[in-house]
Amino acid sequence: VQFVESGGGLVQPGGSLRLSCQVSGRIFSIYNKEMAWYRQAPGAQREWVASTTKIGGSAYAESVKGRFTISRDNARGQIYLQMNSLEAEDTAVYFCNCRPPLDNWGQGTQVTVSS
Numbered sequence: 001v002q003f004v005e006s007g008g009g010l011v012q013p014g015g016s017l018r019l020s021c022q023v024s025g026r027i028f029s030i031y032n033k034e035m036a037w038y039r040q041a042p043g044a045q046r047e048w049v050a051s052t053t054k055i056g057g058s059a060y061a062e063s064v065k066g067r068f069t070i071s072r073d074n075a076r077g078q079i080y081l082q083m084n085s086l087e088a089e090d091t092a093v094y095f096c097n098c099r100p101p102l103d104n105w106g107q108g109t110q111v112t113v114s115s
Contacts, residue, residue: 001023001024001025001026001029001030001102001104002023002024002025002104002106003021003022003023003024003095003096003097003104003105003106004021004022004024004106004107005019005020005021005094005095005096005106005107005108005109006019006020006021006022006109007019007020007109008093008094008109008110008111008112009110009111009112010112010114011086011111011112011113012113012114012115013086013087013088013113013114013115014085014086015086015113016082016083016084016085016086017083017086017111018080018081018082018083019037019080019081019083019094019096019109019111020078020079020080021037021078021079021080021081021096021106022077022078023077023078023079023096024077030074030077030098031054031074032054033054033098033099034051034052034053034054034098034099035051035052035070035072035079035096035097035098035099036048036049036050036051036052036070036096036097036098036099036101037049037050037051037070037079037081037094037095037096038094038095038096038097038101039090039092039093039094039095039111040092040093040095040108041089041091041092042091042092044092046095047061048061048099049061049064049068049081049094050064050068050069050070050081051070051099052070052071052072052079054074056072058070063089064083064090067083067084067085067086068081068082068083068084069081069082069084070082079096081094081096083111086111086113087113088113088114089113090111090113091111091112091113091114092110092111093108093109093110093111094108094109094110094111095108
């Protein structure tokens, strides 16, 4: 299984972005897995942001709760992260993976929140 993240960019505080993650390879292997988004800010460790279960339940880190929404399309092998009301503290490289994560990570997609 490989992960390819996209959708990042430069956005002003208060703006929105929608990240996408394309899972390739043995897509069916993620059908029953909890899938998640993670992020890594400069000089910081990678942290969990949000996750979605195989039946569509979701959980969020306190720092993004109420602003971010995670969703999944198993048939297409895609995971999404809708990010609203973005703050400077959301600046990071965003990754998708299983939860707990597999050893292989994608390249991530850079999100920069700045005026």
